[in-house]
Amino acid sequence: MTPVLAASTLTDWIDAQGISWLPEWGPVVLAAVVHVILLLTFFGLPAGIFIWAERKVSARIQDRLGPTRVGGRFGWLQSLADGVKLLQKEDLAPADSDKFLFRLAPYIVIVAAFCAFMFLPFSNGWTAVAMDCGLFVALAVLSLEVLGVVIAGYSSGSKWSLFGGMREAAQMVSYEVPLGLTAVIPVVVAGTMNLNDIGNMQQGMIWNWFVFQNPFTFLAFFVFFVATLASNKRAPFDLAEAESELVAGFITEYSGFRWSLFFLGEYAAMFFVSALGVVLFLGGWWTGIAPLDNWFVSIGESCWMGDYIVRVIGMKIFLVKSAILVCVQIWVRWTLPRLRIDQVMTTCLKYLVPIACFLFLGVVLYPLILVTVLGRTTLLPGSGVAMGERVPVPVVEAHDFHPEPGDVAAETVAAPQEEEH
Secondary structure (H helix, E strand, C coil): CCCHHHCCCHHHHHHHHCCCCCCCCHHHHHHHHHHHHHHHHHHHHHHHHHHHHHHHHHHHHHCCCHHHHCCCHHHHHHHHHHHHHHHHCCCCCCCCCCHHHHHHHHHHHHHHHHHHHHHCCCCCCCCCCCCCCHHHHHHHHHCCHHHHHHHHHHHCCCHHHHHHHHHHHHHHHHHHHHHHHHHHHHHHHHCCCCHHHHHHCCCCCHHHCHHHCCHHHHHHHHHHHHHHHHHCCCCCCCCCCCHHHHCCHHHCCCCHHHHHHHHHHHHHHHHHHHHHHHHHHCCCCCCCCHHHHHHHHHHHHHCCCHHHHHHHHHHHHHHHHHHHHHHHHHHHHCCCCCCCHHHHHHHHHHHHHHHHHHHHHHHHHHHHHHHHHCCCCCCCCCCCCCCCCCCCCCCCCHHHCCCCCCCHHHHHHHHHHHHHC
């Protein structure tokens, strides 16, 4: 019997059990429900943990006594108390606001952040929606978050909220350019936008990670990280909120549950972009120690439910790496001062965009120069897998080829075979 947690999808497991009483659409609906529940767990639970971590890290960095003295053991009760308080607060809408858009905006933010998780692999093969263009769709869905921020600022009927929404629109649209360019750089190295394939290509020693593939991917990781800080409205790029200038920016008029949705969406997006950076640059769910990874794989091949055990281990490694990057984002917030809006735009347009373009051009030309000079696509022999050999090209056998009548492409392919005979 195939273990349910080791099956590639829930529908495959149901088919393997021979369950006949379910309707034709039953396995698909059941699989969708299970995937949504699992994603909600990974969407909400890490966000709550990182809210707690934000308090603790900020307290240690700035010597704040409150988060280190209250809230039960390790202060976990403080975040719980804040959640209960937000749920009890009255849900208000300003008299001059557009009531429908005002109430709709936080749900756009939360849905955009949640849907991006559907394309994120948490371990080898553990993806809610596996797509060959998963990276492109994930970034496209996540970018819809700015729409909710702009609507929140516009519909609040407050000039401070409007200024915050306008700042976020300018900031997000600008920083999506270096973010997209640096996210494409690992795609050039891997030859695919399938996040699961990109993660598996970094198996082996730590120098197989894409961040160490060449100098251009190394620098691209840091540009990517800075761009994600701006896309998440994290300090020093939190001009959309800017309490010292705009009261609280686009969330000035929000309270209670709807305010908490913006808060939850921000921390969930922090985890997502950190996890995306881990998949693209930092080896995904592999430790970077080849003997240890090979031992994990051998477990999966030698024991019952071994595939499930290997994926759970890989998921834990993946979550630890992502959590470290989130902690770095928190560290940066409580260390650096907020920039002015002109400095934010200058950093993007005059520095990050040209640097990202240079890195993209460099990562394209780098293997071509090495092939011309050294005859290989790696600087040192055996340092990583050569480009062009990473993605296997499917070979169509002659007996598997069945041309359709009138298919011009099929006739073109079949013609040489007839000449050989």
